Amino acid sequence: MRLAKLLDMAMERHTIELKTLESETKEKKKALKCSSTEKSKLKRAMSTEMLDDTSQPDAASAEYSPQQEALMKKQAATLDEIKGMTNQLIQEALKEHGQKMRGLPAEVRNTVNVCVGAHFPEYVDDSGDKTH
Helix, strand or coil: CCCHHHHHHHHHHHHHHHHHHHHHHHHHHHHHHHHCCCCHHHHHHHHHHHHHHHHHHHHHCCCCHHHHHHHHHHHHHHHHHHHHHHHHHHHHHHHHHHHHHHHHHHHHHHHHHHHCCCCCCCCCCCCHCCCC
């Protein structure tokens, strides 16, 4: 359960990182386009540019910058690491469970013998103790 939450948190963080990187990239592009003579043109074109940005989100998302690709690879590696940890912990839990299940009959027998032995010593099962 904790690992599922960790995975969700990682995915949320990755989404935020990508959005931040995309907005920084857009701001840098706009800053490069802005020269002193083009500032007035930019102010007039702002409304049409916003319309273009909202109408063509697929075209922008299809092309990733090298930084975005590197970030996405890093994020994929992080998710793979979390999934690997999850699988490892599941295997350890299954192994521990198996060990407990194998020891359960002896533990139950000992517990019953302790409870029964005080009042009915003739019913105590000594068969498990002879093997030790």
